[in-house]
Amino acid sequence: EPEVTQTPSHQVTQMGQEVILRCVPISNHLYFYWYRQILGQKVEFLVSFYNNEISEKSEIFDDQFSVERPDGSNFTLKIRSTKLEDSAMYFCASSPEGSGGSDTQYFGPGTRLTVL
Amino acid sequence: AQSVAQPEDQVNVAEGNPLTVKCTYSVSGNPYLFWYVQYPNRGLQFLLKYITGDNLVKGSYGFEAEFNKSQTSFHLKKPSALVSDSALYFCAVRALHASGGSYIPTFGRGTSLIVHP
Numbered sequence: 001e002p003e004v005t006q007t008p009s010h011q012v013t014q015m016g017q018e019v020i021l022r023c024v025p026i027s028n029h030l031y032f033y034w035y036r037q038i039l040g041q042k043v044e045f046l047v048s049f050y051n052n053e054i055s056e057k058s059e060i061f062d063d064q065f066s067v068e069r070p071d072g073s074n075f076t077l078k079i080r081s082t083k084l085e086d087s088a089m090y091f092c093a094s095s096p097e098g099s100g101g102s103d104t105q106y107f108g109p110g111t112r113l114t115v116l
Numbered sequence: 117a118q119s120v121a122q123p124e125d126q127v128n129v130a131e132g133n134p135l136t137v138k139c140t141y142s143v144s145g146n147p148y149l150f151w152y153v154q155y156p157n158r159g160l161q162f163l164l165k166y167i168t169g170d171n172l173v174k175g176s177y178g179f180e181a182e183f184n185k186s187q188t189s190f191h192l193k194k195p196s197a198l199v200s201d202s203a204l205y206f207c208a209v210r211a212l213h214a215s216g217g218s219y220i221p222t223f224g225r226g227t228s229l230i231v232h233p
Binding site: 042045056058091101106107109110 | 148152157158159160161162165167206208210211212219220221222223224225226
């Protein structure tokens with residue numbers, strides 16, 4: 001069964017450094033998402049991406065964040081200058097269609113980002 | 117603003133007994149409701165969703181959930197729990213935001229289900 005994959009599984013970085021989290025969505029999916037989960041807290045939506053542009057973004061997704069689909073398979077989340085509060089589990093998800101909010105999203109295993 | 121509440125951090129149940137994981141929501145429009153399960157070191161796996169129609173939704177691994185509009189609830193149930201059902205369960209809601217055109221999802225905090233042998 002096809003799966004969403006994410007690399008690395010754990011990323012440790014120093015405050016102020018740039019990090020890039022990588023995701024490979026399921027190959028025939030068209031919609032891509034990033035979420036984050038701070039330890040012990042809710043899963044929070046960051047951004048959705050379709051047709052090479054951002055569809056929606058939350059208040060969390062400020063100018064420090066960017067997303068890109070550099071080729072036909074990867075979907076990346078970049079944090080330009082990490083802060084301590086960016087420490088969280090970051091999940092990538094994809095879905096075959098948008099369906100106006102009713103689509104089923106398939107999640108990757110997550111990347112745990114630790115900012116020191 | 118839409119919200120989801122999972123009032124129990126942890127649910128304990130004996131194997132073979134029925135289980136219920138509770139979820140209530142608050143939205144301004146018609147909700148799309150989802151349940152996901154997360155096993156250790158894995159991503160969220162889709163279990164089931166309510167879009168429209170029959171209030172009782174059946175999903176993967178024998179789970180089902182009942183949409184109750186008057187109580188704004190979407191509790192997850194299973195008639196007979198297995199030890200392998202032990203995991204973290206998340207409820208999520210998506211609804212058209214008042215600002216228009218947005219279905220940004222809101223997740224609950226998660227409920228840890230522990231099934232004892």
